[in-house]
Amino acid sequence: MNAAFLAFAYLRYHRARGLILVLVLALILAVPIATRILLAESEASLTARAEATPLLLGRRGSALDLTMAALYFSDERPDALPMGEVETVWDSGLATPIPLNTAFETNGFRIVGTSLDYFDFRGLMMAEGRGLAILGEAVIGATVARKLDLAVGDTLVSAPRNLFDLDGVYPLEMPVVGILGPANTPDDDAVFVDIKTTWVISGIGHGHEDVVTAADIVDGVDVTAAASIVQYQRITPENIDSFHFHGNIDDYPVSAVIVVPPDARSATILRGRYLDPDGTSQLIQPAQVVQGLVDRIFRIRAVLDAVTGIIALAALAALGLAIFLSFRLRAREVETAVKLGARRGMVLQLLAAETVIILCTSTVIAVAAALVVRHNAHAWVGWLLTLGS
16 A cells, blocks of 8 residues: 555656656557547448448449449449339339439439338438429439538539530529438438439420410411420429430339348349340349458558557557656666665665556556547548548
């Protein structure tokens, strides 16, 4: 008890030196733990969205490109799937299909054409305004609203795929009718519209108006202009009834389809229908695709652990050297204590007590830091994953 009291008194007197030793040791202990926690949370965040998506239907090709475009709204552009594939899934009675069209963007954010089932499937809640109701409306994610400083009632204009779009694709002005609450997922960075709105952007659907609404008289002859085609850049209550679509809806483009079967049996039966390697469509499990990607990415964890271990050993050696030199500098203090009658064992107890106090204090600080990181890991990882978006 006397050794501990004297050790504490000594450290309090030399508080600057003791504080430096405590903080350095706490940092050495906390960094590997915090790194492990953040890596584990990053892996969980990357795979959680895929694990929540049972099946994904798309054009046969790269499963990774299809998954990244449909789940994370990346810049990958998988070949379009005909809308008829959605009806095929519906008619099978084995699953609920949720179509996605991610071919367009606005102000650097992906426009996601889908159905109302998507919002229920992802558990997205409205923070302001209302959901989609009519053609041309948009509901935006929390990040889109923040970065573009948008509110309900503002408008967004779709961007062409490239500067040389000469195929009749016109920018569409879309009123913002709702803002989603933060979800810490790629949905925060998306602009949601009805899938028919994306078909209007692509030029499949458009509106008309008459060039002349009354007869013109030319040399005494009545001349009535025929209805000429004018593609609108804005859908309004006045012109919405004139919007229509050309061609067979089964041929309209869909980037991917989220397939939600009610049970494992239905999923197995449905997957069996897309096993033909010569088929034009593929039905994949996003969780397997993303897990394979994550496993490759996080192979660096072994290297990181090795580097962290080497740095920790070097830091501990340096810390040990600092403590040893500190004791050497106190040689006169030790000699004085011995001359005053203190036993050698008592001196060793005093030095050991100081070391134990430093270690215990550092451990408490390191554990506290680790708990703070664990408590905020989800929010921090979500912020880091969206930092570059």
